[in-house]
Amino acid sequence: MTEPARLSVADIRERIARLPRLDIALKNTPLEEAKNLSKLLGGPRIFVKRDDLTGVALGGNKLRNLEFRMAHAMKDAPDTVIVGLDLQSNSARQTVGACNKLGLKTILVLEGKRPNMVQGNLLVDYLLGADVHFADDRDHQRRLLDSLAADVRKAGGRPHILNDNPMFDVASAVAYLETTIEIVDQLAALGLKPNCFYMSSSGKGQAGMVLAQKLLDVPFVMHGVTATDEFHIPSRTAAIANETSKAIDLGIEIAESDIVNFDGFVGKAYGVPSDAGNEAVRIFARTEGIVLDPIYTGKAAAGLIAHIREGRFAKDDVVVFVHTGGTPAIFTWNSLWA
Template identity: 40%
Template sequence: MNPRYPGRVYLAHLPTPLERLDRLGKHLGGPELLIKRDDQTGLALGGNKVRKLEFLAADALEHGCDHLITSGGPQSNHCRQTAAVAARLGLGCSLVLRGQAPIRFTGNLLLDRLFGAHLYWAGDRPLGEVMSQVAGELRAMGRKPYLIPLGGSNVVGATGYVMAMEEFMAQLAAAGLNVDFIVFASSSGGTQAGLVLGARVYAFRGRVLGISVDRPAEELQTQVAALATATATHLGLGTVSVAGQVEVNDDYLGEGYGVLGEAEREAIRLVAQLEGILLDPVYTGRAMGGLIDLIRWGAFTHRQTVLFWHTGGTPALFAYGDELLA
């Protein structure tokens, strides 16, 4: 299989480091642990969306667009990274955010403002509806907006994670390492779709396990499988079915999206204090909390190697300061 990658704008610091988590691994007493540092993709404090945005921004430029529009929650990492990409490329940026404007702008929201994005508060209106309205207003002013879906999770964005798997396989080969499981936070599904398709394309022999952050496993699995198949077509790979390879665990949804629980608190504290690495309260804290639980109940053997793919999100830590220290 040979993907035909479309145009890309070089924005990320790649390859991101592949590191050992020896102290955490020893503390938990389970499998060998590794980490892939996509929190270090460079632009705007890093994160997984930069890989997607390299392809999305290239597509926007190719279509002659001069303004990026996307949406998300008030602490959306995707929105923050989109705002930074727009600034870097000299494009306008409008962000449609769920709910009402808060009194204090902190974490990602503070950074959205620093990058000069226009913020629209959707209240309880559907985000897509407000995005269309904003796009209409921009067009009426003679601008050419490019709409990016939630999380950048379409075939263009997912392409970034197909390519990430090529990078990862080269790192494993160079270091003579073997990985049995890749574990990471999954939400809008683009990261997982790209990784699962990339695993097929680049012959990764381990399993790719998404820890759902906010939705039932079956729903996310269906979405990821459809997106991976569509991405394969987009990359000229023909019909590729990955349905059997899309593994999602939804045991760690806790009290819902963005609600910090004891599992997230413990994961963030452990990884910070044993490895000097920051996780985030919404995505990677939840996924690592899940991984820690899986290790504790013996889901992996001592001989296996598990890689945690860090997808970023650390700016949101500052929006959860009081809750983290409670």
């Protein structure tokens, strides 16, 4: 890695402010100390960044990146946003919520079949008024995105296919660079500095936190825990971080070896709950009243809990767990809890 250019927080904020942006998410989300959780685990001080409380359509991490992605999309003055995602996608739910706030129609093309029992994110998609279509696989999804866009055009509308939005990855990284600054400020107000972060990561938000790690004058470790084996997260995270560094002129380079990501908590597969993840969901709920989800945040919390049990932290270490949302999945997986 090249020597980091020492940008001040004001410099970083100024770089971020160069990007077009809309106000969609509730930001400055609370940072809550989880004292009961820490006591139960005999662990370090644990602070939970409540990015499940970003406001729109039950909240989550995607609302922060949608501020940049939708600002980019709005240059073409669309009236309809079309997006292809997974059947139970948190991103889909938050996109429909954001589009409602912006007065845009949303067409979702979700990969999978309409289940007999509509639950979780899909239920909220319908409640929010999305026009929902189902695709058999990625190729079918792509064809549907294009044909639905053509239909909108034929009817005199202006479609924007969000999958083709070039801000997809950079927007998430910028959002979580900013979130890390928020967290560091919140801890500084308590006279504390973070030692370590944990976050569920497919590489985008983590890229922003790794940029923050290199830029800010606070030494901490960033631990991503992946919920998927679809990607090689370290190379993907470094690539997104470098694309972001170029896009907003941060003047630093991130190497794959700078990325710490744990892939041992995926369980059977992406989208399938794991025993350790489910235990973590129960522990957070029963100690702190914080509801995680069994697909992303529960698995990340399983990583945190396993590492505390291994004795990796000292009592006065400050560990931040970023709650990235995803809670509607508890209803999809109702038989796990009752």
